[in-house]
Amino acid sequence: xxxxxxxxxxxxVQEGDNSIINCxxxxxxxxxxxxxxxxxxxxxxxxIDIRSNMDKRQGQRVTVLLNKTVKHLSLQIAATQPGxxxxxxxxxxxxxxxxIFGAGTRLFVKA
Amino acid sequence: xxxxAQSPRYKIIEKRQxxxxxxxxxxxxxxxYWYQQILGxxxxxxxxxxxxxxxxDSQLPKDRFSxxxxxxxxxxxxxxxxxxxxxxxxxxxSSQRRGGSHTGELFFGEGSRLTVL
Numbered sequence: 001x002x003x004x005x006x007x008x009x010x011x012x013v014q015e016g017d018n019s020i021i022n023c024x025x026x027x028x029x030x031x032x033x034x035x036x037x038x039x040x041x042x043x044x045x046x047x048i049d050i051r052s053n054m055d056k057r058q059g060q061r062v063t064v065l066l067n068k069t070v071k072h073l074s075l076q077i078a079a080t081q082p083g084x085x086x087x088x089x090x091x092x093x094x095x096x097x098x099x100i101f102g103a104g105t106r107l108f109v110k111a
Numbered sequence: 112x113x114x115x116a117q118s119p120r121y122k123i124i125e126k127r128q129x130x131x132x133x134x135x136x137x138x139x140x141x142x143x144y145w146y147q148q149i150l151g152x153x154x155x156x157x158x159x160x161x162x163x164x165x166x167x168d169s170q171l172p173k174d175r176f177s178x179x180x181x182x183x184x185x186x187x188x189x190x191x192x193x194x195x196x197x198x199x200x201x202x203x204x205s206s207q208r209r210g211g212s213h214t215g216e217l218f219f220g221e222g223s224r225l226t227v228l
Contacts, residue, residue, distance in 0.1 A: 034216070034217075036217075042222075043115070043219025043220050043222050044154065044202075044217075044219050046216040046217070049215075089153050089154075091153075097161075097166065098167055099144075099156065099217060101146075101153035102153050103153050104153050
């Protein structure tokens with residue numbers, strides 16, 4: 001069935017360190033993946049996306065890696081800052097233009 | 112550019128009462144979504160509109176939930192009668208339909224937090 005999950009519910013990192021948030025997906029037909037950031041009291045906000053014909057995509061301080069062989073997605077945040085503290089969701093786009101969200105990982109950044 | 116607008120931000124009702132949420136998507140966005148987010152969980156898709164037609168409502172509890180998108184712009188989500196387990200944040204999102212096989216980026220509103228007592 002369709003499901004997107006995360007390996008760790010919480011992640012605590014020191015300010016300035018790099019963060020890695022992992023995600024597993026089960027629908028091998030999914031061809032588009034997105035990472036969203038959700039701050040308290042707000043809606044999810046787009047961070048970065050990747051299509052299934054790519055295995056890596058970089059943005060500003062963020063990199064998404066896609067391993068289709070093991071159906072795994074990761075978000076790397078370089079030089080993590082206090083403002084990065086939030087819940088991060090991976091989401092997959094399945095056939096029919098349906099976006100399915102995972103359960104989320106809460107990132108704590110220690111000053 | 113104005114973002115996705117939702118109202119009300121907060122609503123407290125008793126079980127068996129009814130409630131309605133309103134959403135105004137980003138201008139020009141053809142696709143509109145309603146998600147339910149229970150505390151500590153990821154958003155769950157309830158219904159998806161393309162213009163004013165329903166694309167997917169497979170997860171919508173149709174015995175109590177209804178949604179409409181008149182004229183392909185604003186949308187309302189109604190719950191009647193509400194149950195305790197409906198306590199959640201109801202998120203509205205919109206996206207531009209692009210060519211290809213995916214929706215692209217979803218733009219979310221700040222959500223409507225419902226508490227059912």
